[in-house]
Amino acid sequence: MKIVSAHVGTIPISSPIRNAYIDFSSMDCSILALVSDVIVDGRPVVGYGFNSNGRYNASAILEQRLLPRLLAAPEAELLDDDGALAPERAWRVMLRNEKPGGHGERSVAVGVADMALHDLAAKLAGVPLYRWISDHYGDGKPDADVFVYAAGGYYAPGKTLTDLQDEMHRFLDAGYRVVKMKIGGAPLDEDLRRIEAVIDGVLDGDGSRLAVDVNGRFDLDTALEYARALEPLGLFWYEEIGDPLDYALNAVVAENYRRPIATGENLFSMQDARNLLRYGGMRPDRDYIQVDPALSYGLTEYRRVLDVLDRHGWSSRRCIPHGGHQFSLHIAAGLHLGGNESYPGEFQPTGGFTDDAQVVDSRVAPGELPGIGLEGKAEFYSVLRGLHA
Ligand SMILES: O=C([O-])CC(=O)C(=O)O
Ligand SMILES: [Mg+2]
Numbered sequence: 001m002k003i004v005s006a007h008v009g010t011i012p013i014s015s016p017i018r019n020a021y022i023d024f025s026s027m028d029c030s031i032l033a034l035v036s037d038v039i040v041d042g043r044p045v046v047g048y049g050f051n052s053n054g055r056y057n058a059s060a061i062l063e064q065r066l067l068p069r070l071l072a073a074p075e076a077e078l079l080d081d082d083g084a085l086a087p088e089r090a091w092r093v094m095l096r097n098e099k100p101g102g103h104g105e106r107s108v109a110v111g112v113a114d115m116a117l118h119d120l121a122a123k124l125a126g127v128p129l130y131r132w133i134s135d136h137y138g139d140g141k142p143d144a145d146v147f148v149y150a151a152g153g154y155y156a157p158g159k160t161l162t163d164l165q166d167e168m169h170r171f172l173d174a175g176y177r178v179v180k181m182k183i184g185g186a187p188l189d190e191d192l193r194r195i196e197a198v199i200d201g202v203l204d205g206d207g208s209r210l211a212v213d214v215n216g217r218f219d220l221d222t223a224l225e226y227a228r229a230l231e232p233l234g235l236f237w238y239e240e241i242g243d244p245l246d247y248a249l250n251a252v253v254a255e256n257y258r259r260p261i262a263t264g265e266n267l268f269s270m271q272d273a274r275n276l277l278r279y280g281g282m283r284p285d286r287d288y289i290q291v292d293p294a295l296s297y298g299l300t301e302y303r304r305v306l307d308v309l310d311r312h313g314w315s316s317r318r319c320i321p322h323g324g325h326q327f328s329l330h331i332a333a334g335l336h337l338g339g340n341e342s343y344p345g346e347f348q349p350t351g352g353f354t355d356d357a358q359v360v361d362s363r364v365a366p367g368e369l370p371g372i373g374l375e376g377k378a379e380f381y382s383v384l385r386g387l388h389a
Helices: 059-072 086-092 107-123 129-137 161-173 189-203 221-233 247-256 270-279 298-311 324-337 378-388
Strands: 003-012 028-040 043-050 147-150 179-182 210-213 237-239 259-265 340-342
Touching: 003 378, 028 059, 028 129, 028 378, 059 086, 059 107, 059 247, 086 107, 086 221, 086 298, 107 129, 107 298, 129 298, 129 324, 147 247, 147 324, 161 179, 161 189, 161 210, 161 340, 179 189, 189 221, 189 270, 221 237, 221 247, 247 259, 247 270, 270 298, 298 324
Parallel strands: 147 179, 147 340, 179 210, 210 237, 237 259
Antiparallel strands: 003 028, 028 043
Protein backbone atom coordinates (compact mmCIF):
# COMPACT_ATOMS: atom_id res chain seq x y z
CA MET A 1 0.00 0.00 0.00
CA LYS A 2 1.30 3.38 -1.01
CA ILE A 3 -0.22 6.85 -0.92
CA VAL A 4 0.37 8.02 -4.49
CA SER A 5 -1.06 11.53 -4.32
CA ALA A 6 -2.62 14.04 -1.93
CA HIS A 7 -5.11 16.74 -2.99
CA VAL A 8 -6.02 19.72 -0.81
CA GLY A 9 -8.93 22.10 -1.29
CA THR A 10 -10.45 25.02 0.61
CA ILE A 11 -14.24 25.36 0.59
CA PRO A 12 -16.72 27.72 2.25
CA ILE A 13 -18.94 26.52 5.11
CA SER A 14 -20.25 30.03 5.67
CA SER A 15 -23.61 31.29 6.90
CA PRO A 16 -25.10 34.51 8.34
CA ILE A 17 -25.26 33.14 11.92
CA ARG A 18 -23.39 34.61 14.90
CA ASN A 19 -22.35 33.34 18.32
CA ALA A 20 -21.18 35.58 21.20
CA TYR A 21 -17.72 35.85 19.66
CA ILE A 22 -17.71 35.47 15.88
CA ASP A 23 -19.97 35.40 12.88
CA PHE A 24 -19.66 32.68 10.26
CA SER A 25 -19.86 34.87 7.15
CA SER A 26 -16.37 33.90 6.01
CA MET A 27 -15.98 30.49 7.67
CA ASP A 28 -14.22 27.95 5.48
CA CYS A 29 -12.37 24.66 5.88
CA SER A 30 -9.73 22.44 4.32
CA ILE A 31 -10.65 19.25 2.54
CA LEU A 32 -8.20 16.51 1.64
CA ALA A 33 -8.08 13.38 -0.51
CA LEU A 34 -5.31 10.80 0.00
CA VAL A 35 -5.24 8.52 -3.06
CA SER A 36 -3.77 5.04 -2.58
CA ASP A 37 -2.39 2.63 -5.13
CA VAL A 38 -4.92 -0.03 -4.07
CA ILE A 39 -7.58 -0.52 -6.74
CA VAL A 40 -11.03 -1.89 -5.85
CA ASP A 41 -13.73 -2.24 -8.53
CA GLY A 42 -11.51 -0.39 -10.96
CA ARG A 43 -11.03 2.68 -8.73
CA PRO A 44 -8.28 3.65 -6.30
CA VAL A 45 -9.19 3.53 -2.61
CA VAL A 46 -9.20 7.15 -1.36
CA GLY A 47 -9.24 8.53 2.20
CA TYR A 48 -10.99 11.85 2.83
CA GLY A 49 -10.57 14.43 5.59
CA PHE A 50 -11.82 17.89 6.49
CA ASN A 51 -11.77 20.23 9.46
CA SER A 52 -14.92 21.10 11.33
CA ASN A 53 -16.25 24.59 11.91
CA GLY A 54 -14.86 27.26 14.18
CA ARG A 55 -11.29 27.35 12.89
CA TYR A 56 -10.51 28.43 9.36
CA ASN A 57 -8.77 26.31 6.72
CA ALA A 58 -5.25 25.12 7.37
CA SER A 59 -4.50 24.28 3.74
CA ALA A 60 -1.11 25.99 3.58
CA ILE A 61 0.26 23.91 6.48
CA LEU A 62 -1.04 20.74 4.82
CA GLU A 63 0.47 21.65 1.45
CA GLN A 64 3.77 23.07 2.61
CA ARG A 65 4.75 20.86 5.54
CA LEU A 66 2.62 17.83 6.39
CA LEU A 67 1.81 16.29 3.02
CA PRO A 68 5.32 16.60 1.53
CA ARG A 69 6.62 14.64 4.55
CA LEU A 70 3.90 12.01 4.14
CA LEU A 71 4.48 11.56 0.42
CA ALA A 72 8.29 11.48 0.75
CA ALA A 73 8.29 8.85 3.52
CA PRO A 74 9.46 5.34 2.65
CA GLU A 75 6.42 3.06 2.41
CA ALA A 76 7.47 1.00 5.43
CA GLU A 77 7.29 4.03 7.74
CA LEU A 78 3.53 4.29 7.19
CA LEU A 79 2.71 0.60 7.64
CA ASP A 80 2.28 -1.70 10.62
CA ASP A 81 4.10 -5.02 10.97
CA ASP A 82 1.42 -6.74 8.86
CA GLY A 83 1.86 -4.27 6.03
CA ALA A 84 -1.41 -2.41 6.71
CA LEU A 85 -1.62 1.40 6.78
CA ALA A 86 -0.95 2.54 10.36
CA PRO A 87 -2.38 6.06 10.83
CA GLU A 88 -0.41 6.56 14.05
CA ARG A 89 2.90 5.91 12.28
CA ALA A 90 1.94 8.24 9.45
CA TRP A 91 1.01 10.84 12.09
CA ARG A 92 4.53 10.71 13.53
CA VAL A 93 5.99 11.19 10.05
CA MET A 94 3.86 14.30 9.50
CA LEU A 95 4.97 15.85 12.79
CA ARG A 96 8.67 15.27 12.26
CA ASN A 97 10.74 18.40 12.98
CA GLU A 98 7.81 20.18 14.68
CA LYS A 99 8.42 21.59 18.16
CA PRO A 100 5.96 20.95 21.00
CA GLY A 101 3.47 23.63 22.04
CA GLY A 102 2.01 26.31 19.79
CA HIS A 103 -1.05 24.26 18.98
CA GLY A 104 -3.73 25.94 16.90
CA GLU A 105 -3.67 26.02 13.12
CA ARG A 106 -1.15 23.16 12.95
CA SER A 107 -3.42 20.96 15.02
CA VAL A 108 -6.22 21.65 12.52
CA ALA A 109 -4.04 20.62 9.57
CA VAL A 110 -2.96 17.42 11.30
CA GLY A 111 -6.60 16.75 12.27
CA VAL A 112 -7.59 16.85 8.60
CA ALA A 113 -4.78 14.51 7.56
CA ASP A 114 -5.35 12.13 10.47
CA MET A 115 -9.02 11.88 9.52
CA ALA A 116 -8.13 11.02 5.91
CA LEU A 117 -5.60 8.41 7.09
CA HIS A 118 -8.17 6.74 9.33
CA ASP A 119 -10.78 6.84 6.55
CA LEU A 120 -8.27 5.21 4.21
CA ALA A 121 -7.17 2.58 6.75
CA ALA A 122 -10.76 1.49 7.41
CA LYS A 123 -11.62 1.45 3.70
CA LEU A 124 -8.56 -0.68 2.94
CA ALA A 125 -9.77 -3.08 5.64
CA GLY A 126 -13.26 -2.93 4.09
CA VAL A 127 -15.04 -1.96 7.32
CA PRO A 128 -16.85 1.09 8.71
CA LEU A 129 -14.52 3.28 10.75
CA TYR A 130 -16.26 2.67 14.08
CA ARG A 131 -15.56 -1.06 13.66
CA TRP A 132 -11.92 -0.42 12.69
CA ILE A 133 -11.47 1.89 15.70
CA SER A 134 -13.07 -0.56 18.08
CA ASP A 135 -10.92 -3.44 16.80
CA HIS A 136 -7.64 -1.49 16.75
CA TYR A 137 -7.99 0.93 19.65
CA GLY A 138 -10.98 -0.25 21.66
CA ASP A 139 -12.54 -3.33 23.19
CA GLY A 140 -13.93 -4.81 19.97
CA LYS A 141 -17.49 -4.10 21.15
CA PRO A 142 -18.57 -0.78 19.64
CA ASP A 143 -21.77 0.98 20.64
CA ALA A 144 -24.59 0.43 18.11
CA ASP A 145 -25.61 4.07 18.22
CA VAL A 146 -24.61 7.38 19.79
CA PHE A 147 -26.39 10.11 21.76
CA VAL A 148 -26.60 13.32 19.71
CA TYR A 149 -27.96 16.72 20.61
CA ALA A 150 -29.01 19.44 18.16
CA ALA A 151 -26.92 22.60 18.29
CA GLY A 152 -28.25 25.85 16.90
CA GLY A 153 -30.03 28.76 18.50
CA TYR A 154 -27.57 31.21 16.99
CA TYR A 155 -28.08 34.92 16.83
CA ALA A 156 -29.03 35.99 13.31
CA PRO A 157 -30.19 39.25 11.75
CA GLY A 158 -33.93 39.75 12.36
CA LYS A 159 -34.31 36.47 14.28
CA THR A 160 -37.30 36.65 16.65
CA LEU A 161 -38.20 34.56 19.69
CA THR A 162 -40.76 32.79 17.52
CA ASP A 163 -38.07 32.01 14.94
CA LEU A 164 -35.93 30.57 17.74
CA GLN A 165 -38.83 28.45 19.00
CA ASP A 166 -39.61 27.25 15.45
CA GLU A 167 -35.98 26.23 15.01
CA MET A 168 -36.03 24.25 18.25
CA HIS A 169 -39.35 22.62 17.32
CA ARG A 170 -37.74 21.49 14.05
CA PHE A 171 -34.93 19.86 16.05
CA LEU A 172 -37.44 17.94 18.18
CA ASP A 173 -39.40 16.94 15.06
CA ALA A 174 -36.13 15.63 13.57
CA GLY A 175 -35.70 13.23 16.52
CA TYR A 176 -33.57 15.20 19.00
CA ARG A 177 -34.47 15.39 22.71
CA VAL A 178 -31.68 17.75 23.80
CA VAL A 179 -31.00 21.09 22.07
CA LYS A 180 -28.39 23.84 22.41
CA MET A 181 -28.55 27.59 21.94
CA LYS A 182 -26.11 30.48 22.02
CA ILE A 183 -26.00 32.99 24.85
CA GLY A 184 -23.65 35.82 25.80
CA GLY A 185 -24.22 37.78 22.59
CA ALA A 186 -27.02 39.85 24.15
CA PRO A 187 -27.62 41.37 27.61
CA LEU A 188 -28.56 38.94 30.41
CA ASP A 189 -32.25 39.92 30.52
CA GLU A 190 -32.61 39.38 26.77
CA ASP A 191 -30.78 36.03 26.93
CA LEU A 192 -33.04 34.94 29.78
CA ARG A 193 -36.09 35.76 27.64
CA ARG A 194 -34.62 33.68 24.81
CA ILE A 195 -33.87 30.79 27.19
CA GLU A 196 -37.31 30.89 28.77
CA ALA A 197 -38.94 31.00 25.34
CA VAL A 198 -37.23 27.70 24.55
CA ILE A 199 -37.75 25.98 27.91
CA ASP A 200 -41.37 27.01 28.37
CA GLY A 201 -42.42 27.23 24.74
CA VAL A 202 -40.66 24.16 23.33
CA LEU A 203 -39.35 21.85 26.05
CA ASP A 204 -42.48 21.62 28.24
CA GLY A 205 -40.69 23.48 31.02
CA ASP A 206 -37.84 20.93 31.20
CA GLY A 207 -34.57 22.91 31.40
CA SER A 208 -32.52 19.69 31.60
CA ARG A 209 -33.01 19.32 27.82
CA LEU A 210 -31.36 22.66 27.00
CA ALA A 211 -27.63 23.43 26.81
CA VAL A 212 -26.35 27.00 26.49
CA ASP A 213 -23.06 28.06 24.89
CA VAL A 214 -21.14 31.28 25.61
CA ASN A 215 -18.28 30.65 23.14
CA GLY A 216 -15.72 31.92 25.61
CA ARG A 217 -17.12 35.44 25.89
CA PHE A 218 -17.50 36.07 29.63
CA ASP A 219 -15.17 37.61 32.17
CA LEU A 220 -15.45 36.20 35.69
CA ASP A 221 -18.06 38.69 36.95
CA THR A 222 -20.37 38.08 34.00
CA ALA A 223 -19.81 34.32 34.19
CA LEU A 224 -20.92 34.29 37.83
CA GLU A 225 -23.85 36.63 37.21
CA TYR A 226 -25.14 34.30 34.50
CA ALA A 227 -24.37 31.24 36.67
CA ARG A 228 -26.64 32.57 39.42
CA ALA A 229 -29.43 33.23 36.93
CA LEU A 230 -29.04 29.88 35.13
CA GLU A 231 -28.65 27.51 38.07
CA PRO A 232 -32.37 27.36 39.01
CA LEU A 233 -33.20 26.43 35.39
CA GLY A 234 -31.45 23.03 35.76
CA LEU A 235 -29.80 23.17 32.32
CA PHE A 236 -28.16 20.28 30.48
CA TRP A 237 -24.90 22.27 30.48
CA TYR A 238 -23.32 25.75 30.59
CA GLU A 239 -20.65 25.76 27.86
CA GLU A 240 -17.30 27.44 27.22
CA ILE A 241 -17.97 30.17 29.72
CA GLY A 242 -14.70 32.12 29.60
CA ASP A 243 -11.57 32.14 27.50
CA PRO A 244 -10.73 28.50 26.72
CA LEU A 245 -7.30 28.80 28.34
CA ASP A 246 -8.51 30.66 31.46
CA TYR A 247 -8.57 27.58 33.66
CA ALA A 248 -8.80 29.59 36.88
CA LEU A 249 -11.99 31.30 35.69
CA ASN A 250 -13.49 27.91 34.86
CA ALA A 251 -12.53 26.58 38.28
CA VAL A 252 -14.18 29.47 40.11
CA VAL A 253 -17.37 29.06 38.10
CA ALA A 254 -17.35 25.31 38.83
CA GLU A 255 -17.19 26.12 42.56
CA ASN A 256 -20.20 28.38 42.22
CA TYR A 257 -22.42 26.51 39.76
CA ARG A 258 -23.87 23.13 40.68
CA ARG A 259 -25.09 22.03 37.25
CA PRO A 260 -22.86 20.57 34.49
CA ILE A 261 -20.25 22.65 32.67
CA ALA A 262 -18.93 21.70 29.21
CA THR A 263 -15.77 22.97 27.52
CA GLY A 264 -12.79 21.97 25.40
CA GLU A 265 -13.67 22.73 21.77
CA ASN A 266 -10.83 25.26 21.66
CA LEU A 267 -8.24 23.03 23.31
CA PHE A 268 -6.07 21.46 20.65
CA SER A 269 -3.77 19.00 22.35
CA MET A 270 -3.52 16.42 25.10
CA GLN A 271 -1.42 18.92 27.08
CA ASP A 272 -4.12 21.61 26.91
CA ALA A 273 -6.80 19.10 27.92
CA ARG A 274 -4.60 17.88 30.78
CA ASN A 275 -4.21 21.44 32.02
CA LEU A 276 -7.98 21.77 31.98
CA LEU A 277 -8.20 18.72 34.25
CA ARG A 278 -5.35 19.91 36.47
CA TYR A 279 -6.41 23.54 36.85
CA GLY A 280 -9.92 24.01 35.45
CA GLY A 281 -11.92 22.59 38.35
CA MET A 282 -13.81 20.24 36.03
CA ARG A 283 -15.85 17.65 37.96
CA PRO A 284 -15.75 14.05 36.66
CA ASP A 285 -19.18 13.24 38.07
CA ARG A 286 -21.06 15.83 35.99
CA ASP A 287 -19.01 17.90 33.53
CA TYR A 288 -18.32 17.32 29.81
CA ILE A 289 -15.17 17.50 27.68
CA GLN A 290 -15.72 18.71 24.11
CA VAL A 291 -12.29 18.37 22.46
CA ASP A 292 -12.93 17.97 18.71
CA PRO A 293 -10.62 15.41 17.06
CA ALA A 294 -10.93 17.13 13.67
CA LEU A 295 -9.43 20.34 15.07
CA SER A 296 -6.91 18.90 17.49
CA TYR A 297 -4.40 16.58 15.78
CA GLY A 298 -6.97 13.92 14.94
CA LEU A 299 -7.90 10.64 16.55
CA THR A 300 -4.25 9.88 17.29
CA GLU A 301 -4.08 12.79 19.73
CA TYR A 302 -7.65 12.23 20.91
CA ARG A 303 -6.66 8.79 22.19
CA ARG A 304 -4.03 10.52 24.33
CA VAL A 305 -6.71 12.87 25.65
CA LEU A 306 -8.85 9.86 26.56
CA ASP A 307 -5.88 8.26 28.30
CA VAL A 308 -5.24 11.39 30.38
CA LEU A 309 -8.93 11.56 31.27
CA ASP A 310 -8.83 7.95 32.38
CA ARG A 311 -5.79 8.61 34.58
CA HIS A 312 -7.69 11.49 36.22
CA GLY A 313 -10.65 9.25 36.96
CA TRP A 314 -12.86 10.36 34.09
CA SER A 315 -15.09 8.04 32.08
CA SER A 316 -15.00 8.29 28.27
CA ARG A 317 -18.78 8.76 28.59
CA ARG A 318 -18.15 12.31 29.76
CA CYS A 319 -16.76 13.20 26.33
CA ILE A 320 -19.13 14.72 23.78
CA PRO A 321 -16.99 16.21 20.99
CA HIS A 322 -17.72 19.54 19.34
CA GLY A 323 -18.14 19.71 15.59
CA GLY A 324 -21.18 17.71 14.54
CA HIS A 325 -19.41 15.55 11.99
CA GLN A 326 -19.36 11.96 10.85
CA PHE A 327 -15.73 11.35 11.97
CA SER A 328 -16.48 11.93 15.66
CA LEU A 329 -19.67 9.89 15.32
CA HIS A 330 -17.53 6.83 14.50
CA ILE A 331 -15.08 7.67 17.28
CA ALA A 332 -17.94 7.99 19.76
CA ALA A 333 -19.34 4.58 18.80
CA GLY A 334 -15.92 2.88 18.67
CA LEU A 335 -14.55 4.25 21.96
CA HIS A 336 -17.72 4.53 24.08
CA LEU A 337 -17.95 8.29 24.26
CA GLY A 338 -20.99 9.96 25.81
CA GLY A 339 -22.23 11.34 22.52
CA ASN A 340 -21.59 13.75 19.67
CA GLU A 341 -22.76 17.19 18.66
CA SER A 342 -25.05 17.68 15.65
CA TYR A 343 -25.97 20.84 13.73
CA PRO A 344 -29.00 19.98 11.65
CA GLY A 345 -28.72 22.18 8.60
CA GLU A 346 -25.60 24.21 9.44
CA PHE A 347 -22.04 24.12 8.10
CA GLN A 348 -22.87 22.41 4.85
CA PRO A 349 -21.61 20.56 2.92
CA THR A 350 -19.20 19.10 5.50
CA GLY A 351 -21.38 19.09 8.64
CA GLY A 352 -23.71 16.36 9.75
CA PHE A 353 -24.04 12.68 9.11
CA THR A 354 -24.86 10.52 6.07
CA ASP A 355 -27.96 11.44 4.09
CA ASP A 356 -29.84 8.36 5.29
CA ALA A 357 -28.96 8.82 9.01
CA GLN A 358 -32.07 8.68 11.20
CA VAL A 359 -32.06 10.31 14.62
CA VAL A 360 -34.44 8.46 16.93
CA ASP A 361 -34.84 9.55 20.56
CA SER A 362 -31.63 11.62 20.22
CA ARG A 363 -29.54 8.64 19.07
CA VAL A 364 -28.02 7.88 15.66
CA ALA A 365 -25.91 5.05 14.21
CA PRO A 366 -22.71 5.78 12.25
CA GLY A 367 -23.76 3.58 9.31
CA GLU A 368 -22.15 0.63 7.58
CA LEU A 369 -20.34 2.23 4.61
CA PRO A 370 -16.58 1.51 4.60
CA GLY A 371 -14.47 4.17 6.32
CA ILE A 372 -16.17 7.34 7.54
CA GLY A 373 -18.83 6.94 4.87
CA LEU A 374 -18.65 10.42 3.35
CA GLU A 375 -19.70 8.68 0.11
CA GLY A 376 -23.13 8.61 1.76
CA LYS A 377 -23.29 12.43 1.91
CA ALA A 378 -24.09 13.08 -1.75
CA GLU A 379 -23.45 16.82 -1.93
CA PHE A 380 -20.19 16.66 0.02
CA TYR A 381 -19.00 13.55 -1.83
CA SER A 382 -19.32 15.30 -5.18
CA VAL A 383 -17.06 18.07 -3.82
CA LEU A 384 -14.54 15.53 -2.49
CA ARG A 385 -14.52 13.54 -5.76
CA GLY A 386 -13.80 16.79 -7.59
CA LEU A 387 -10.51 17.07 -5.67
CA HIS A 388 -8.93 14.12 -7.44
CA ALA A 389 -11.23 13.02 -10.30
O1 LIG B 1 -20.55 28.58 17.37
C1 LIG B 1 -19.59 27.83 17.33
O2 LIG B 1 -18.41 28.23 17.21
C2 LIG B 1 -19.80 26.36 17.47
C3 LIG B 1 -19.79 25.95 18.88
O3 LIG B 1 -19.38 26.63 19.77
C4 LIG B 1 -20.34 24.64 19.24
O4 LIG B 1 -20.75 23.92 18.36
O5 LIG B 1 -20.33 24.31 20.43
MG1 LIG C 1 -19.36 25.58 21.68
